[in-house]
Amino acid sequence: MIKPEKPNPKVKEVFPESLRQAYDTAADDVSKTAVLTRLENRNFDIMLDGTVIFDFYVDSTEWMIKNEDFANWIKTEKFELIIHDNPAGQFAYGVAHEMKAKIIAYVNPATPIPGDFITFGLTEESSWLPDWYSGSRYWFLPYHFSSAYNSISWYFSHNWYLLPKIDALLKELYGKELPPTQELMKKVDLVFLNEHFSLGFAKALPPYAIPVGGMHVTKSNGTLPENIENFLKTKDRFVYISFGSIIKVSNLPPETQKILIDSVASFDDVNFLWKWEGAIPEGLPKNVFAMKWFPQQDVLAHPKCKGFVTQGGSISYQQAIFNGVPLIVVPVWGDQGYVAKTAEYHGIGIHLELADITKETLTKALSDLLNNERYARNVKEVSRRFLDRPMSPVDTAVWWTEYVLRHDTSHLKSPDISNRSVASAASPEGIVIGSMSFIFIPFSL
Known part of the structure; x- marks a missing residue:
């Protein structure tokens, strides 16, 4: 993780240096392994092998809750809205529950990780859309059969292997049992997707899944040093x-x-x-x-x-x-x-x-x-x-963020997805949008 050269005066960044160093060291180690294994095995991704990526999520979360400064901060601050970086943001759902805050998942990759569609209640289209894998890992299976298998496998690994570990870490942080993270994730108020149909694949998305790909892009005249x-x-x-x-x-x-x-x-x-x-x-x-x-x-x-x-x-x-x-x-x-x-x-x-x-x-x-x-x-x-869009990606994200703060979003979801009542207001701290406040918790690579 890199500190901004020019911090925004409206943004309070809380990332203890010990956490930053641990994260950077782990990411560098995985990077070296990923490059070498990819050279030897076509289509092989060390992060998608077994439980490697889930173990990284657990380690990252454990580093945070065992850091006294971060743990004290997260337990004492109050926000109305949490925006978390997905994947690796499962920890944020327990935090949102304790703060009685609303929550938006920002899916930073070009498409959600295999299995995340089901977890968020989105339509799973693995029969015809590609996933994170470059090709089939199994010589005897066509790619789309492999993709469908990956989604099912990842869903169960996520819910049966990763989330119980996240539940245990949240219990350690707060000293009590919280509702299962799997259930809390169904209460996500909105999902921002870092993609757009113009440069990806057309998908069936419910109203609470909003494509905002391109928020980071700014126009330049191309002048270089x-x-x-x-x-x-x-x-x-x-x-x-x-x-x-x-x-x-x-x-x-x-x-x-x-x-x-x-x-x-x-x-x-x-x-x-x-x-x-x-x-x-x-x-x-x-x-x-x-x-x-x-x-x-x-x-x-x-x-x-x-x-x-x-x-x-x-x-x-x-x-x-x-x-x-x-x-x-x-x-x-x-x-x-x-x-x-x-x-x-x-x-x-x-x-x-x-x-x-x-x-x-x-x-x-x-x-x-x-x-x-x-x-x-x-x-x-x-x-x-x-x-060619009716609103810029940033304006789209801002409008929907304010919408979440104004309304309960259960009407955006299918009847089979768990709903919840309007979250109670929290103390106005953090980044201000209008008269509201939120915290952004980045956890992903």
């Missing part, structure tokens, strides 16, 4: 390479790093801006400008940016579409496999598995992305659809 602009002057086009903040290129084996470097070096007429986490190697090709951090939205908005090689995080995916930049998606974990399939479905990108990368496959993918006009044409059309 002088040293980067001077480098880009040497050629008419460039490709941006970034695998996000957690997946580090420096964690790749030396032979894989060499394949990546040799591939980009073969493009004499193309420059590359490369976000390189870790120590930047010496002797990079002359057409490569590497840094540990780039202003990504400005890079993607630059008129010379003609392609984006990415791990497929939903944030990066939406920024690329906003700016009309086609992609090569190399998924490593989580929802990135879903993003790769989505980019292929819309004809705006190429799905390339890490285990399949050779100099030949990467060079061909880059050449296709740069020279096949259909990718640029398609992504510009998808971008127009993505931007």
